Amino acid sequence: MKDKRIQIIETALGLFAEKGFEGTSIRDIAEKASVNVAMVNYYFGTKEKLFERIVEYKSATTRGLLDEIQKNESITPIQKIEAVIDSYIEKLFTHRMFHRLIQQELILNQRESLQNSIVNNFIPNANIVKNIIESGIKKGDFKKVDLELTIATLNGTINQVLLSRKFCNRLMNKSDDYIPYEDIKFKKRVSVHLKQLMHSHLLNN
Amino acid sequence: MKDKRIQIIETALGLFAEKGFEGTSIRDIAEKASVNVAMVNYYFGTKEKLFERIVEYKSATTRGLLDEIQKNESITPIQKIEAVIDSYIEKLFTHRMFHRLIQQELILNQRESLQNSIVNNFIPNANIVKNIIESGIKKGDFKKVDLELTIATLNGTINQVLLSRKFCNRLMNKSDDYIPYEDIKFKKRVSVHLKQLMHSHLLNN
């Protein structure tokens, strides 16, 4: 069964995202995935290589449709931004465990090679958004905003609600066991907020 | 010398912020702080208690002046928001190592008691900002925006640039060894962006 490799990957992803890389032992992973401890090293060599494989595996399934949005000539810049927002929210909420993993790795200054590959995966996405805003400015639709920090605001807002459930719940006056990420209403709420925010931030008049 | 305790705290703060709690060993801390390994346990009991002491110690020195901004009746709501933005940026940039520590802890689901105390420290601050925006809405100065998500946007934008230097630098087309957090121009840039953003987001007309 080649499923066992994937079973290990999925289990490790969950544990890494929840407890961190150093906070998760191979024995934790093996037990939760119901495999022998040695299987992890047998399939992936080392713990660090397992981590890299997870990033590879998930990156492949997470590749974006942002290009299509950018190239679509039948919609206005602000409509493109709205499409980007919905695409972002959908992607990050759906793959939120992977996203947590990535964000943790970005904060930590360990495993530099991984940092680079993560950043290199992010930058093209950011550049697409950048281009959309730039062309909106050229067209006269958008104000001359700070491109990079506008992107930081988009990412940052979603991260803020996505990375700490407890903080998010307290802020929203929800009980601690509420899981906002599975609530369609909450996703919609974030979408509406970001669209309104970008409307007033970007649009002239 | 009671300085040694503080020396350990400061060193541990730096290492925890950089390498994470589980990624930092007591021997790492002791070596970098030039003290014997046993001193850490002698002073703080356990590694986890050391962590708690760091949070205590730093929380005390980081207590806010947000209350004063709120109570100041000689300035308008939007001026209050601007003051909050500058206060936030100043505080988080200055204590950015502590802030990294806190954010890491919020993402991870370990050490629940610490999570609670962190969240409980944050919520009052958030509520002050909430009150300012609410009173701005009542006065008719502000639009009826999503209160909680507006706060998430404020926090999230600053976090986004503060938590990953590499990502931040790539986004800004700076070299990898550039340290934006020590650059006054960069701080100013974030301030200007956030103020513009909140102006168009909050203000009527």
Added chain:
DNA sequence: AAAACTTAATTAAACGTTTGTTTAATATTA
């Protein structure tokens, strides 16, 4: 002020666990 005593600070070494990883034997599949 010196000596005696008491507490606190500091050290090197050791403790028992847990860690990631490897081995060597066994079972399974092709």
Added chain:
DNA sequence: TAATATTAAACAAACGTTTAATTAAGTTTT
């Protein structure tokens, strides 16, 4: 039969923590 998968056991290294001995500092007694 040959390659692959799986296992329990063992490995050395690193971990947080404790111990027991030594030094320094502070206090009390003479």
